[in-house]
Amino acid sequence: MNYIDPHIHMISRTTDDYQRMAYAGCAAISEPAFWAGFDRRTAEGFRDYFVHLTHVEPKRAAQFHIRHYSWLCINAKEAENVSLSREVIAMIPEFLKSPYVLGIGEIGLNKNTANEATVFQEHLDLAAKTNELILIHTPHLEDKYKGTRMIVDMLKNDRRVQPHRVCVDHVEEHTVRLALDNGFWCGMTLYPTTKCTPARAVDILEMVGTDRIMVNSAGDWGKSDPLSVPELIQEMKRRGHPEAAIKKVVYDNPLEFWRQSNNWREWPTQ
Numbered sequence: 001m002n003y004i005d006p007h008i009h010m011i012s013r014t015t016d017d018y019q020r021m022a023y024a025g026c027a028a029i030s031e032p033a034f035w036a037g038f039d040r041r042t043a044e045g046f047r048d049y050f051v052h053l054t055h056v057e058p059k060r061a062a063q064f065h066i067r068h069y070s071w072l073c074i075n076a077k078e079a080e081n082v083s084l085s086r087e088v089i090a091m092i093p094e095f096l097k098s099p100y101v102l103g104i105g106e107i108g109l110n111k112n113t114a115n116e117a118t119v120f121q122e123h124l125d126l127a128a129k130t131n132e133l134i135l136i137h138t139p140h141l142e143d144k145y146k147g148t149r150m151i152v153d154m155l156k157n158d159r160r161v162q163p164h165r166v167c168v169d170h171v172e173e174h175t176v177r178l179a180l181d182n183g184f185w186c187g188m189t190l191y192p193t194t195k196c197t198p199a200r201a202v203d204i205l206e207m208v209g210t211d212r213i214m215v216n217s218a219g220d221w222g223k224s225d226p227l228s229v230p231e232l233i234q235e236m237k238r239r240g241h242p243e244a245a246i247k248k249v250v251y252d253n254p255l256e257f258w259r260q261s262n263n264w265r266e267w268p269t270q
């Protein structure tokens with residue numbers, strides 16, 4: 001079955017990973033801007049990164065007939081530096097016309113600090129002014145519920161935000177309803193240990209249904225598996241879920257969300 005991985009950091013992965021993903025049926029991916037494995041000292045460091053996301057990775061993916069899209073922002077981890085964040089936010093519009101940029105992301109909170117919240121709201125302002133889709137990172141483990149609550153409150157406080165044009169990512173059992181009940185899309189991250197295992201993600205799908213929900217590997221520098229979406233497909237098959245329901249989660253839903261992007265150009269889909 002063909003699938004889409006809507007959240008994976010290919011800058012941290014090898015070309016062999018692209019090849020294995022292609023063999024497993026990966027048709028397209030999107031790569032949110034995030035922490036690149038080290039703190040960047042200048043806005044120019046981010047410019048190099050944005051060029052990499054918008055030019056280098058699409059070419060690397062195309063060798064394996066995988067479509068590569070990206071999202072731009074300064075991530076929550078580096079957003080603690082507000083003046084640097086403002087320089088980066090000011091630079092983003094020049095990249096938004098790149099044909100494979102889907103929107104602003106992954107913005108959010110890391111340690112739920114006041115500086116992170118300020119930078120998050122300034123990204124919302126940029127997204128509103130440029131009419132971009134928004135992809136949201138929610139914090140890990142013990143910070144997750146509080147951080148997700150703070151994020152949903154900030155989204156609701158900005159009347160320009162249209163919930164159906166926002167995806168709240170890394171949801172788990174205790175945050176999935178916060179996202180869905182407020183009209184947002186949501187993503188579940190399949191990690192081998194922390195976040196959701198494929199089995200937990202299928203449990204959640206059985207609880208909340210398959211509307212406005214997608215899954216991703218969030219493959220990155222840490223212990224993660226770029227083939228975890230195919231693993232979820234196997235788990236859904238094992239439990240007897242119909243093919244159409246599986247395809248909706250791993251293919252149709254991310255595509256439906258992406259299609260709202262300003263730069264979207266249709267391609268032959270299955």
Ligand SMILES: [Zn+2]
Binds near residue numbers: 007009032034137218
């Ligand atoms: Zn990420």
